[in-house]
Amino acid sequence: GDSVTQMEGPVTLSEEACLTINCTYTATGYPSLFWYVQYPGEGLQLLLKATKADDKGSNKGFEATYRKETTSFHLEKGSVQVSDSAVYFCALSYGNKLVFGAGTILRVKS
Amino acid sequence: DTEVTQTPKHLVMGMTNKKSLKCEQHMGHRAMYWYKQKAKKPPELMFVYSYEKLSINESVPSRFSPECPNSSLLNLHLHALQPEDSALYLCASSQVTREGRNSPLHFGNGTRLTVT
Numbered sequence: 001g002d003s004v005t006q007m008e009g010p011v012t013l014s015e016e017a018c019l020t021i022n023c024t025y026t027a028t029g030y031p032s033l034f035w036y037v038q039y040p041g042e043g044l045q046l047l048l049k050a051t052k053a054d055d056k057g058s059n060k061g062f063e064a065t066y067r068k069e070t071t072s073f074h075l076e077k078g079s080v081q082v083s084d085s086a087v088y089f090c091a092l093s094y095g096n097k098l099v100f101g102a103g104t105i106l107r108v109k110s
Numbered sequence: 111d112t113e114v115t116q117t118p119k120h121l122v123m124g125m126t127n128k129k130s131l132k133c134e135q136h137m138g139h140r141a142m143y144w145y146k147q148k149a150k151k152p153p154e155l156m157f158v159y160s161y162e163k164l165s166i167n168e169s170v171p172s173r174f175s176p177e178c179p180n181s182s183l184l185n186l187h188l189h190a191l192q193p194e195d196s197a198l199y200l201c202a203s204s205q206v207t208r209e210g211r212n213s214p215l216h217f218g219n220g221t222r223l224t225v226t
Contacts, residue, residue: 034214036217042219043114043116043200043217043219043220044200044202044215045217046214046216049214089152093214096141096158096160096165096166096204097155097158097166098215100152100153101152102151102152103150103151103152
């Protein structure tokens with residue numbers, strides 16, 4: 001079945017460091033891909049999305065590119081802030097189901 | 111502020127109680143979802159409603175009973191729960207596109223449920 005694999009955390013970075021969180025997927029069709037972020041005590045918020053191969057999603061300085069050849073959707077940010085500390089979930093959607101990865105905790109220190 | 115509103119924010123209930131979780135959205139979305147999230151885990155899909163009809167039940171025990179009274183409201187009725195049902199219960203909504211794919215989900219902030 002469809003699945004998403006994310007790098008394990010927690011990832012701990014200093015402020016202004018570069019961030020990459022790896023995400024790969026397995027799907028039988030052509031899913032849409034998403035990154036969601038969950039801040040402490042809150043629900044999930046859509047961070048960015050891509051619906052077809054080579055699409056690049058971007059928001060709040062975060063980027064991810066839909067790579068069909070490597071079945072990947074890695075999340076990147078050039079300079080993280082303390083306020084980026086949260087749990088990041090990679091997900092794929094096919095039909096009306098959303099399949100999540102395990103989540104990666106990001107901790108940014110000042 | 112989230113556009114999906116869930117009440118209550120916190121709920122403590124005994125194993126013999128009956129309670130309900132409520133979810134409301136006014137974005138005109140025709141698909142609504144219940145997810146369960148345990149600590150440090152991703153959300154797990156429980157139910158999906160599409161056009162007010164139940165379209166997916168992920169083999170959820172009958173002590174959880176969903177209801178979609180109209181296109182803006184989604185309820186989850188709880189009865190005879192177990193302590194292991196303690197979790198964050200998230201509601202979400204989305205549009206349904208022409209191709210049958212759903213647009214990105216909009217999540218509420220959840221109800222933190224504790225079963226004693």
